[in-house]
Amino acid sequence: MKNIHISIRDQRLILKENETPIRNYPVSTSRFGIGTEMGSMKTPTGRFRVAQKIGGDMPSGAIFQSRVPLKPGDPIPPTEDFVMSRILWLDGLDEHNANTRDRFIYIHGTKHEDKIGTPASCGCVRMRNADVIELFDLVDEGTPVVIET
Template identity: 45%
Template sequence: MNDSSIALRIDINLDRQTLTLAGPAGEVLAEYPVSTGLNGAGEQDGSGCTPRGDHYVRAMIGAEQPEGTVFRGRRPTGEIYSKELAQAHPDRDWILSRILWLCGRESGRNRGPGVDTFRRFIYIHGTPDTEPMGVPMSHGCVRMRNADVIDLFQRVKPGTPVTIR
């Protein structure tokens, strides 16, 4: 991470199921496939939808953890994701490798009572590499391949603007 990350921005396109990292002049620095909310776009608490609008990265979790680290409640469990672990816990919603916790910027839309992205625990995070990308499958978060979320994590910092459209 370097000081140039201040001018970076993240754009998440729900229709295309992509996350684009753009530079200061809007140039595309990286584009990654993602998986967003199975229930589509929406901001209501408990909806399982991915919130739209302007956000920012409020917190970044997992910087020193190995790839595949399993998180529960934003804390590493001490486990590393494996096929055997997945078989032992078939109903877990896997949050792996890194977490970029989002906060809404638009009062009444994605910030505040009933619609608060931060209080809904909406993240950009890693998921098992067996999970499909390019298809909405999450509970509202933005899922990425582990190598991709680690790459993104290394390029940005808290405060990085995020637009979900």
């Protein structure tokens, strides 16, 4: 069974088949630290699952607003924190992180690929666009995820 392990300290995401690592990616977690409070923009820790996969038919670099891809000619959202390419929406399985889905915590692509490997997000787990597309294709909805410090 595939599972995802994210280390905040190492800023790495490891995809495992059972306990054997099969992919290892650099990521960017929150620049605001670790936490589960609504509106905190912190990355939660604990046990999760991939609740929903979004964007599988979109090109690399597609920008999403409220999980809907922008169409050509749509105005670009007034934010620096674009959600791009693919979305793996996480659902918390522990009491302390049960609000994760309501906080809209994703694994997603970013336009800030130069900051991958350092804490720079607003709570989500950012990946390089090519990496999140590959990961998206390798996992299913329901895939277990662990985020630890």
